[in-house]
Amino acid sequence: MKKSKIFSVVLAMFLILTLNVGAVRAADTARIYLDAVQAKSGIVTVSCKAENVGKISNGKLRITYAADKLHLVKTEAGDGLKKGNFQTVINDPIDGNKAEGEIVFVFASSREQEVSGNLVTMTFSASEKLDLKDTGLNLKAEEWNKTSGSDINVSIKDLQYRSEVIDKIEPTPTPEKKISLNATQIAEIEDQTYTGRAVRPGVTIQYKGKTLTEAKDYALTYKKNKKIGKASVTIKGIGEYEGSKTMTFYIAPRPPRIKKAVSDSRKKVSLCWSKKKQADGYQIKIARDKQFTRKVKIVNIKKNTKVKKTVKVKGKGRAKYYVRIRSYKIIDGKKHYGKFGYKKAVRVK
Structure with missing residues (x-):
């Protein structure tokens, strides 16, 4: 083989290796991650960011957090x-599509486009002394550029997932008079109503x-708000407002x-219903219409042990009535x- 041909082959192999190494390095730098910042007021801002991911067509991100530490605003x-x-959902x-503690962010386009920087921003209300490292922030990409027939520049395995928490205090501007x-x-x-x-x-x-607007004018901190009984929320003024006040509510x-x-x-x-162990009694409501505004009859059941009752309706009867029941706690x-449960229709004689 001539020296010129040998040199050409060696040069071609060198270029192929160089391009492959460059592609691997580019893929290694591609990542999406979470960045969290807590202000002095207690408001936590979490951004989901993308770096070096190139052009993609769609993605689905699932972000979770500790619901007892952060409240989504x-x-x-x-x-x-x-x-x-991009179309985003x-x-x-x-x-109301997810329980507190979970966010799903979906985006899609008919063609591949450049994605860089902040993908989605979440604002949370939290206590002032919250340690961001204990918030349970986590990020998972369930879909990433999975358009059939297209070249996938960055696959899921090339991405580096991380929850990057920065305990940074941002100064709050102080107005002349709050x-x-x-x-x-x-x-x-x-x-x-109790939800579990x-x-x-x-x-x-x-x-x-x-x-006033939450996260702008005030922040909320809840206590004893998971079980049936008395709970409270402390309102703390931020921005142009100052001071705090605690409100009581009941579950x-x-x-x-x-x-x-x-x-x-x-x-x-004649009614029969399921027993609720933690209830002290029940309230029955029967009416001629679905909105419970016509010929309304209300009956209170003072004992939790009683789960049957025959109620005489208002009006002449011989028509369709609607009934619903709710629990109460003293x-x-x-x-x-x-809350009232699902209403049920009954044809009254």
């Missing part, structure tokens, strides 16, 4: 996707006709299930009601 797509024509506790929470109007919190998880009702605060048992609703005699409905000497 807001989620929004980041600038890293707004540059391209966020399933989180705010829209407004005390004592000068605001805070609405009472309605009775809540932490119950976090929002609060409505107004100042001179303006409704009542879940509604019972109606096992039977029949009419065996004129203008009467706390601090007062009845606190949970």
